Amino acid sequence: MIPVLDLSPEIDALWDEVNAAVQRVLRSGQFILGPEVEAFEREVAEYLGVRHAVGVNSGTDALVLALRALGIGPGDEVVTTPFTFFATAEAVESVGAEVVFADIEPDSFNLDPAAVEAAITERTRALLPVHLFGRPAAMGALLGLAERHGLAVVEDAAQAFGARLGERPAGTLGDLGAYSFFPTKNLGAYGDAGLVTTDDDGAAEAVRMLRAHGAKRKYHNEVVGYNSRLDALQAAVLRVKLPHVDAYNEVRRSVAARYNEALADVEGLVVPEVSEGHVFHQYTVRILGEHREMVRAALKARGVGTMVYYPVPCHRLPLYAGRGLRLPEAERAAAEALSLPIWPQLDAPTQDCVIAAIRDAV
Numbered sequence: 001m002i003p004v005l006d007l008s009p010e011i012d013a014l015w016d017e018v019n020a021a022v023q024r025v026l027r028s029g030q031f032i033l034g035p036e037v038e039a040f041e042r043e044v045a046e047y048l049g050v051r052h053a054v055g056v057n058s059g060t061d062a063l064v065l066a067l068r069a070l071g072i073g074p075g076d077e078v079v080t081t082p083f084t085f086f087a088t089a090e091a092v093e094s095v096g097a098e099v100v101f102a103d104i105e106p107d108s109f110n111l112d113p114a115a116v117e118a119a120i121t122e123r124t125r126a127l128l129p130v131h132l133f134g135r136p137a138a139m140g141a142l143l144g145l146a147e148r149h150g151l152a153v154v155e156d157a158a159q160a161f162g163a164r165l166g167e168r169p170a171g172t173l174g175d176l177g178a179y180s181f182f183p184t185k186n187l188g189a190y191g192d193a194g195l196v197t198t199d200d201d202g203a204a205e206a207v208r209m210l211r212a213h214g215a216k217r218k219y220h221n222e223v224v225g226y227n228s229r230l231d232a233l234q235a236a237v238l239r240v241k242l243p244h245v246d247a248y249n250e251v252r253r254s255v256a257a258r259y260n261e262a263l264a265d266v267e268g269l270v271v272p273e274v275s276e277g278h279v280f281h282q283y284t285v286r287i288l289g290e291h292r293e294m295v296r297a298a299l300k301a302r303g304v305g306t307m308v309y310y311p312v313p314c315h316r317l318p319l320y321a322g323r324g325l326r327l328p329e330a331e332r333a334a335a336e337a338l339s340l341p342i343w344p345q346l347d348a349p350t351q352d353c354v355i356a357a358i359r360d361a362v
């Protein structure tokens, strides 16, 4: 069976380096924050070209802390995409604000700026675009909207570490960026980990305070915060992997290009565009004509694993079903999207097996 993701070749390739890093942390006796986390924060800030990078417990916490740092809370609305992992909406709920879903663009699976504009009210405080599957959202248009309406922008870059728009990394174009280092992400730790980035000194200070129980100085708590500190073992692992992430993303892009070339002529299947700066966290095609589940089963029978991200758009989750909201593009994407195997060490013969199975199955 070809899985959708295989982390083992990466672990094999980095085995000695990761072991040395883990042993260094064990010997240091410092397991939460400390020099290892500070070193990672410096290195990742330099990689991303931002003034501040603050390590936190998870990508979900990164979103929550970014929203809190902006002072977003009860009475505020945040406009985001329904076609994302629930954590995006959940973060907005967690700070007590209201989630407003706007529909997506069919080609990119990302927020449609026109739909976002239509969703803005006098209570809107922020836009929360997601760079889904590693493809940067339409940030030019979204930043323009934010500017015209006086809104903050928090980017959910959980799936897009290393993605770029022009020279700028995804996650660094808005006011704050939130990244996840969940093990399956393009830059993955070996446990939960996340990061908030910003160029704003005040916002960075707020995030640092919030991650440590709302205290700038230990035992001098100023606000109700969180226990959301990055641990040193994860920081050490991330320091080993950070120098490789561009090369890994480059391979993902070339695997995607090769899949596209081999699948472009398959009827009833739409391949994703290898757009500028896309880092293919997922390689996601559309299976047209309500055939996805059949194709999925046929691929499984041929030994090819697939995943559906996401079978239910957020606005149709039980939590929001009462709103009765219809967003046709997000619903169509949820019915048609199928993610195929992709990882940086996925070799050509295995790609060929996937390609042959799809040509057969569709």
Ligand SMILES: *Cc1c(COP(=O)(O)O)cnc(C)c1O
Residues within 6 Å of the ligand: 058, 059, 060, 061, 084, 085, 087, 088, 130, 156, 158, 159, 179, 180, 181, 182, 192, 193, 194
């Ligand atoms: C993974 C993910 C998150 C949450 O990150 P965690 O580190 O798992 O908390 C948030 N948003 C999106 C789009 C994600 O893919």
